[in-house]
Amino acid sequence: MRVLFAGTPAVAVPSLNALAEAGFDVVAVLTRPDAPVGRKRVLTPSPVAARAAELGIEVIHAAKVNAEVTARIAATAPDVAAIVAYGGLVPRAALDIPRYGWINLHFSLLPAWRGAAPVQRSVIAGDDITGAVTFRLEEGLDTGPVLGTLTEAVRPGDTSGALLERLSHSGAVLLAQTLSAVEAGKSVAVPQQGEVSLAPKLTIDDGRLDWQQPALAIGRRARGVTPEPGAWTTLDGQRLKLEPVLLRPDAPALAPGTLALAGKSVLVGTGSHPVELTRVQPAGKKMMAAADWARGQASLESVVFE
Structure with a gap:
């Protein structure tokens, strides 16, 4: 079967590998254009484009599936199109090209968390179980009928990055089985079937921690926005980036946003019990252990996160 594969980020690469290893004829890859990466903003191919080049597969770079891109897709004569986190909408003209349609691997148990950030939203919401589905792509947002399903437990310490990494591999197997x-x-x-929830793309503001919230909610948000867009707070008007925090229900209560030392642990007050900082990154500096950062503060007791 001739397959067009559409995908962009690293989490889509296991699916491309799985289809190639399963013997499908991947006739072309549709991916987003090269993007600037790093401080020097060097134009870099997407992870899927880089892997396709290694496999000797034709690459179609497109930020939008317009008439020209649709014609290029048609020229590859695919029997089916598999799509994993491509990052763009597919118009009706392109959806109608493959005789078996487009099959989307989505990292949630639809109709829960339709949208661009299903794993992140699932972690922030405190879901115990998530998963992945394959479904027939339609013009609606993740509305098509489901072809295959797998479930995955959300572990207590999971960041969205760790959970998505696991789902990218199990989901790749599911996609190959579905095809x-x-x-x-x-x-x-x-x-x-079931209750619909939406998972819009995260913004930088989604990473800001509200110390008035309970510790459990703060912990979930910090894990849900890691690695992107990242958790942060403000101190003296400057942004301080944070890695996921630890829950400390055993620690004495602190006012929300105030800090204290407990041995070598740096604690922050919340709307319930304190949390423990793990690593922090002040503006213009590298990520460091919270205890090392705390030693650089003149008086930790006077520090208040905003």
């Missing part, structure tokens, strides 16, 4: 079932005529599309 095999489609090719064999054994796939069954089931309409989505």
Whole structure:
């Protein structure tokens, strides 16, 4: 079966590998254009583009699937299109090209968390179970019928990055199995059922920690925005980046946003019990252990996170 693969970030690479290893004829890869990376803003191919080049697969770079890109997709004559975190909408004209349609691997249990940041929103919300589905792509936002499902437990210390890494590999297997079932005529599309929730793309503001909230909510948010866009707070009007915090229900209560030392631990007050800082990054400096940062403060008791 001739497959067009659409994807951009690193989490889509395991799926591309799985399809190639399963013997599918991946005729082309659709991915976002090269983007500036690092402090020097060097134009760099997407992880999917780089892997496609290694595999000798034609690459179609496109930020938007317009008429020209649609024509290039049609020229590859795919039987099916597999899409994993491509990062753009697919118009009706392109959806109609493959005879088996477009099959999307999405990292949530639809209809929960439709949108660009399903894993991040799941961690922030405190879900115990998440997963991945394959579904037939439609013009609506993640609304198509489901072809395959897998579940994954959200572990207590999971960041969205760690959870997404696991799902990217298990989901790759699910995608390959789904395409095999489609090719064999054994796939069954089931309409989505259940409560709909939305997972819009995270912004920098989503990473700001509100110390008035309970410690549990702060911990979930810090893990949900790690690694991107990252957790942060402000101190003296400057942004201080934070790695995920630890819950410390055993520690004496502190006023929200105030700091204290407990041995070598740096504690911050919340709307419930304190949390412990792990690593912090002041503006213009590298990430460092919280205890090392605390030693550089004249008086930790006078420090208040805003």
